[in-house]
Amino acid sequence: MNNLYVAIEGVDGSGKSTFLKELVNELNKKKVDFITLREPGHGLIGEKIRELLLSNDYKVSHRSEVLLFAANRAQLSHDEIKPAIASGKWVFSDRTVISSLAYQALGRGLDLESVEKINEFALDGIWPDRVILLNLPVDKVKERQVIADRIGSSDYKFFSQVQKAYLAIADANKDSYLVLDGEKEIRDNVSTALKWLSL
Numbered sequence: 001m002n003n004l005y006v007a008i009e010g011v012d013g014s015g016k017s018t019f020l021k022e023l024v025n026e027l028n029k030k031k032v033d034f035i036t037l038r039e040p041g042h043g044l045i046g047e048k049i050r051e052l053l054l055s056n057d058y059k060v061s062h063r064s065e066v067l068l069f070a071a072n073r074a075q076l077s078h079d080e081i082k083p084a085i086a087s088g089k090w091v092f093s094d095r096t097v098i099s100s101l102a103y104q105a106l107g108r109g110l111d112l113e114s115v116e117k118i119n120e121f122a123l124d125g126i127w128p129d130r131v132i133l134l135n136l137p138v139d140k141v142k143e144r145q146v147i148a149d150r151i152g153s154s155d156y157k158f159f160s161q162v163q164k165a166y167l168a169i170a171d172a173n174k175d176s177y178l179v180l181d182g183e184k185e186i187r188d189n190v191s192t193a194l195k196w197l198s199l
Helices: 016-029 043-054 062-086 097-107 112-123 138-144 156-172 186-196
Strands: 005-009 034-038 090-094 130-135 177-181
Touching: 005 016, 005 097, 016 034, 016 090, 016 130, 016 186, 034 062, 043 062, 062 090, 062 097, 062 112, 097 112, 097 156, 130 156, 130 186, 138 156, 156 177, 177 186
Parallel strands: 005 090, 005 130, 034 090, 130 177
Antiparallel strands: none
16 A cells, blocks of 8 residues: 555544554554654644644634644645655644544534635645544543643533544545544554554
8 A cells, every 4th residue: 555644533532642652663663654743733833833722821713723723734734744745654643634624613513614625725635545533432531631721621512522523524434434442452453553554
């Protein structure tokens, strides 16, 4: 399989970061040429945007949230994703545009088509080729959140909506989505993901 842009998705507390850390260990063992990213963040501009988006010190409107995430992606696409793909590297990202579809559009109730168009412009044609979704019951997710950021501190109802949104998107795109049980052992999930990606 050619190098791909792979999204690691799930609600806050679903285990994405831990999964990606274990995945990186296995990719290194297999000598796969890859880079990892996280959203929001990565790079000087990305980290500034991350602070604005996640800090409890700021009240960010839902529309501003969409645009700030998109601005981060525009920079990532230009600085990291496009060059990596062009050079033959795999790209694994902890959150991508799929998060905005689940959180800002379907979770916040904003227009899905508008959110898609904003991000299509920002990403300049670069969209995740594959999506790995860590699925975990919302009550388990809330148990895992010791210190939540601005978005992570949202209520149970919001996270339930986001969870349903993720699963609906995955169900509509079965060929490019892998839904993993977030309660399973991380190594088992990583093994399943690697086989699915033919790595």
